[in-house]
Amino acid sequence: MLLDAAGELMRESGYASVTSRRLAAKAGLKPQLIHYYFRTMDDLFLALFRRVEDDLVRRQNAVVGAEKPLRALWDLISDRQDVALAYEFVALANHRAAIREEIARFGDKFRKAQIKILDQILAKSGVDTRVWPPTFVSVLINSLARSLAVQDALGAKLGHPEALAIINRFIDQVDKGSN
Amino acid sequence: MLLDAAGELMRESGYASVTSRRLAAKAGLKPQLIHYYFRTMDDLFLALFRRVEDDLVRRQNAVVGAEKPLRALWDLISDRQDVALAYEFVALANHRAAIREEIARFGDKFRKAQIKILDQILAKSGVDTRVWPPTFVSVLINSLARSLAVQDALGAKLGHPEALAIINRFIDQVDKGSN
DNA sequence: GTCTATACTTCGATAGAC
DNA sequence: GTCTATCGAAGTATAGAC
Numbered sequence: 001m002l003l004d005a006a007g008e009l010m011r012e013s014g015y016a017s018v019t020s021r022r023l024a025a026k027a028g029l030k031p032q033l034i035h036y037y038f039r040t041m042d043d044l045f046l047a048l049f050r051r052v053e054d055d056l057v058r059r060q061n062a063v064v065g066a067e068k069p070l071r072a073l074w075d076l077i078s079d080r081q082d083v084a085l086a087y088e089f090v091a092l093a094n095h096r097a098a099i100r101e102e103i104a105r106f107g108d109k110f111r112k113a114q115i116k117i118l119d120q121i122l123a124k125s126g127v128d129t130r131v132w133p134p135t136f137v138s139v140l141i142n143s144l145a146r147s148l149a150v151q152d153a154l155g156a157k158l159g160h161p162e163a164l165a166i167i168n169r170f171i172d173q174v175d176k177g178s179n
Numbered sequence: 180m181l182l183d184a185a186g187e188l189m190r191e192s193g194y195a196s197v198t199s200r201r202l203a204a205k206a207g208l209k210p211q212l213i214h215y216y217f218r219t220m221d222d223l224f225l226a227l228f229r230r231v232e233d234d235l236v237r238r239q240n241a242v243v244g245a246e247k248p249l250r251a252l253w254d255l256i257s258d259r260q261d262v263a264l265a266y267e268f269v270a271l272a273n274h275r276a277a278i279r280e281e282i283a284r285f286g287d288k289f290r291k292a293q294i295k296i297l298d299q300i301l302a303k304s305g306v307d308t309r310v311w312p313p314t315f316v317s318v319l320i321n322s323l324a325r326s327l328a329v330q331d332a333l334g335a336k337l338g339h340p341e342a343l344a345i346i347n348r349f350i351d352q353v354d355k356g357s358n
Numbered sequence: 359g360t361c362t363a364t365a366c367t368t369c370g371a372t373a374g375a376c
Numbered sequence: 377g378t379c380t381a382t383c384g385a386a387g388t389a390t391a392g393a394c
Contacts, residue, residue, distance in 0.1 A: 014274040016195040019369060033378065035371060084273065091270035093333060094193040094263070100333060107335030115338065139342035140323070147322035150269060154279060156286030159294065163318035198387060212360065214389060 068175040083149040125177035194271045247354040262328040304356035
């Protein structure tokens with residue numbers, strides 16, 4: 001419950017506003033209880049990150065069974081809430097070594113799993129994997145999805161429709177061949 | 180001088196560590212002087228952002244005259260220092276409305292200028308702009324450059340060599356035709 | 359412009375009673 | 377597990393002397 005509240009606070013107001021006092025207020029507890037469950041705030045941030053991490057890996061694995069797997073993957077990595085949280089964690093990692101290491105570890109783990117999944121999706125789709133190697137597609141779609149999501153959230157959308165048209169065409173083509 | 184120090188602090192330790200006390204310490208001043216030059220910390224962040232903004236637009240305009248213009252643009256938007264700062268500002272924008280608006284405004288302005296430049300570069304290069312519309316190339320290279328830079332900085336580099344090989348091939352092809 | 363002094367708030371974290 | 381009490385540090389910001 002505390003981690004839920006912490007995540008919400010972080011997405012809405014940034015990592016700097018996740019303080020023991022504010023978090024406690026949101027959860028209807030006394031600030032001291034935060035330190036009972038998580039000795040330091042670093043412990044809390046790490047616990048939250050690991051939780052989000054597990055959830056993302058689990059959801060990513062689930063796209064394999066979807067009717068339109070690449071679309072499902074794209075939607076997953078485009079999720080506004082997730083992207084906002086990811087940005088906060090990256091900024092947080094800038095001055096918390098423990099977080100930075102965990103993010104780096106996760107980044108590679110998530111990508112490794114994603115490449116495996118894309119390998120299957122692309123093979124079934126009939127797309128030429130010499131032109132579109134799964135590794136490249138992974139880097140490509142994650143970059144695009146996150147950039148578009150964050151810029152959209154900020155309110156800068158110039159060029160997005162044109163880009164999305166091309167991206168959607170690619171996704172649909174892959175998912176069409178997939179069935 | 181203060182803005183230089185603030186930018187450095189922000190890149191190194193995150194926006195949350197840009198406080199009047201720490202900034203003053205770094206600059207060898209008393210904390211109260213910060214408030215003399217910038218009444219509030221918001222004013223300071225805005226002033227810093229506008230400064231970085233102008234600098235980026237200026238540097239982007241300069242790539243037109245470069246021998247390898249697309250490579251010059253790619254290097255510009257891949258700059259580790261700039262990307263780190265950009266992430267901090269986005270995170271900061273999450274809970275400072277004034278910053279968010281300024282970033283959105285800049286995002287569209289920067290992209291608009293970039294599309295214009297890419298229009299020239301791509302036209303000269305002989306690349307088929309029906310396959311590679313300048314707007315799409317703009318969204319694409321900014322997404323890729325920033326994602327790769329930030330992940331690199333964190334220490335997650337899985338798949339980067341493969342992606343860069345493909346990106347570099349495209350850039351070289353464009354710049355080759357450009358001369 | 360730079361200083362001292364200072365007000366007020368919020369922070370992380372611990373001790374100890376129940 | 378939850379409470380009261382409390383410490384010391386750090387934050388933003390203002391007033392006023394020089």
